[in-house]
Structure formats: C-alpha cells, structure tokens
Amino acid sequence: MSRFEICLAGSGGQGLITAGKILGEAIALHTSKNVVQTQSYGPESRGGASRAELVVSDEPIYYPKVVKLDLLLALTQESIKKYLANLKAGGTLIVDPSGVKDVPAGDFKVYNIPIMQTSKAELGKVIFGNILALGAIAALTKIIPLADLETSVLSNVPERFRDDNKKALGIGFKLGTEAAK
Numbered sequence: 405m406s407r408f409e410i411c412l413a414g415s416g417g418q419g420l421i422t423a424g425k426i427l428g429e430a431i432a433l434h435t436s437k438n439v440v441q442t443q444s445y446g447p448e449s450r451g452g453a454s455r456a457e458l459v460v461s462d463e464p465i466y467y468p469k470v471v472k473l474d475l476l477l478a479l480t481q482e483s484i485k486k487y488l489a490n491l492k493a494g495g496t497l498i499v500d501p502s503g504v505k506d507v508p509a510g511d512f513k514v515y516n517i518p519i520m521q522t523s524k525a526e527l528g529k530v531i532f533g534n535i536l537a538l539g540a541i542a543a544l545t546k547i548i549p550l551a552d553l554e555t556s557v558l559s560n561v562p563e564r565f566r567d568d569n570k571k572a573l574g575i576g577f578k579l580g581t582e583a584a585k
Contacts, residue, residue: 406463408547409470412537413455413487414479414503416445419534424456426560427538427548431460434552440468453482460547475545477537479503479519498540500533515544515583522575532572535561539576544584550577 410427412420421443428441438461445454457470472492478484480503491497493511500519507514517540523533535557542553554573561569 406461407465408460408474408545409472410458410460410475410477410541411455411470411473411487411490412457412477412534413453413483414477414500415482416452416454418454418479419531420454420456420477420479421445422560423534423538424458426535426556427541427553428458429560430548430553430556431458433556435548437462438465440465442468453486455483455487475541477541479533479537481505484508496544498537498544500537515540515580517576517579517583519576519579522579523572526575527568527572529568532565532568535569535572536576536579539573539578540580540583541576543577543580550574 412424414420424441428439431437431439440459443456459465473490475496476487476491477498479500484504491512495512497512498515498517499507501516502520519537520530520533523530523536542548542550557569557573558566
C-alpha cells in the first residue's frame with residue numbers, strides 16, 4: 405500500500421470524528437504505516453454534516469488531504485451526495501441502509517452494513533455505531549489488526565463504556581467479515 409485514503413462521513417453526533425481519531429491513532433501506534441487524520445463538521449454540533457478523513461501510507465505523506473478515496477463510510481444520504489464523487493474506481497463504499505436509501509451505481513464495491521440498527525439492537529444505543537463501523541472497516545480492509553484497534557478504542561472511551569465499546573467493535577468486525585464473504 406503506497407497510499408490509502410479513507411473518509412468516514414455522516415452527521416454530527418454520530419461519533420465519526422472520534423472514530424477517525426481512534427483509527428488514526430491505532431494505525432500510527434500499532435503499525436509501521438504513516439497516517440494523517442483531518443476532520444470537518446458543519447456549524448451545528450448535532451445533525452450537521454461531519455466527516456473524518458485519513459491518509460495512510462507506507463511512505464512519508466507529503467500531502468495530507470485526501471485526493472481519491474479508497475474507502476468511503478457513508479452513514480447518511482447527504483454524505484453520499486457530498487463525497488461519492490471522490491471515491492476512486494474499484495474503491496469500497498460502506499453504507500448504513502438506515503441512513504442511506506439510494507446508492508447510485510458505480511465502479512465500486514458496496515457493503516450494506518446495518519451499523520446504527522445493530523448498535524441499537526445489540527447494545528441498546530446508537531452511540532456505539534461509530535466503533536461498530538471501525539470493526540467493520542478493520543475486517544474489510546485489514547488495515548489494522550482487531551486487537552490493536554481494540555487497544556486504541558479502549559484507551560479513548562470513558563471507562564464506564566469500555567465493555568460496550570469492546571462488544572461493538574467485535575460485532576462490527578463480525579459484520580464486516582460476513583459482508584466480505
């Protein structure tokens with residue numbers, strides 16, 4: 405992998421900025437890869453557009469912005485509208501069917517993973533959806549071993565939520581593994 409670009413996109417309050425920071429930290433600390441993480445969100449803290457972007461490379465990263473995405477996680481229809489054009493041919497699109505109803509056709513692989521619905525059903529709250537999504541990304545891309553990602557997740561969440569986040573990560577990894585078959 406010379407350069408691998410990721411965008412985690414949805415709306416404010418879905419924890420995607422946190423997820424991007426955790427994924428970036430895990431890659432930086434537990435692999436020999438270089439990583440740069442940037443973020444953007446609308447003026448509204450909840451409900452406005454939100455995204456975290458990561459550039460991962462085996463070589464030095466001289467330009468920290470994404471150019472052509474290898475992976476787009478879209479939790480809302482708005483994120484499809486804004487960022488799908490940046491997904492390279494042959495890239496990977498992960499969509500949450502509860503937030504994305506219309507997935508345009510294109511030269512990319514689509515994985516429909518019920519992130520928010522599964523978080524609510526399995527953990528009682530949608531707030532674990534961001535960590536569940538990280539598990540799915542780890543399974544689909546193999547960019548970071550699950551155990552190393554778990555270490556970073558657990559060091560970045562409040563102690564009282566560690567068990568739920570660990571469970572969410574495992575569930576997401578399982579969903580990603582099943583989707584890859």
